[in-house]
Amino acid sequence: MNPVLASCARGALWCSVVLICVLTFVWPFVVSPDPAQPAFKLVAITVLLLFLLSMLVLLAERLASRR
């Protein structure tokens, strides 16, 4: 697998994990506690997809490196 893609995925995974912590523990206290805010919906779903996709790429990279 392309090493650039793998390192991008690694960076994206850690970015998404940091954002997950911010969205869960910081957002309601610092940004807004409104549960209906559209900005939170957009960011949360984007971060979830980023987390899942980057993990998928890293798992594929681990599989490729074992072969």
Next chain:
Amino acid sequence: MQGPSHLVLSWCFAESVGLRSARDRSIVAWAGLAPDVDVLAYLGALLYYRLDQGLAFENVWQVVHHRYTHGLGFVLLTGIVSYAVASQAGGQKGRGGVALLAMLASAIHNFCDLVGGGPTWPIYPLWPLSETTWSASWSWTIGEWPNVVILMACLAGTLLYARLAGRSPFECFGARADRWLVRVVRQEQAAAQGDAGWLRWIVWGALILATVAVLAPLGFQISL
């Protein structure tokens, strides 16, 4: 999000960041499921109220679920326990790393429940320091299609990864359970089939119980 999804995603997280020890990957995976340990309170309440689901739900589950285990306090507790039980292979630094990953897996669980736990089940991000709740009005309920798709993808991914990599989230149930799954998906013959006969029944029983545990709260119906 369903329990098996949390377990598989947490194991994949540990695997994708390169944790080498099966024991440490299992610790991170169980840490990712740990916030749902409050289900034990519901089971206890069911026994206490002599299987009256209404009373158990109203008096215990509605009060307890997400309150004590879905917040920063429980995340820290997860880290402490994980540090204590992590493998000694990497020394103190390695154990610290496992504890950090376990805490992150627990935090990811909170986020997944925020997005996929339903709007009526808020989390308590700063409990016990604050009783402030946090939820999203658009959050998917447990039986909605995004949660079902994630669960199916996790189960299919587990089988595929076991076949290709020779290991899977079944590591969480022990090395023998994982070897059994790998043998099944690779259609290999066991070296000593008689020895593992009872284990096969335990694993199939656990799979059936897990399926029932996922479908029972949905009334065995999936909403699309």
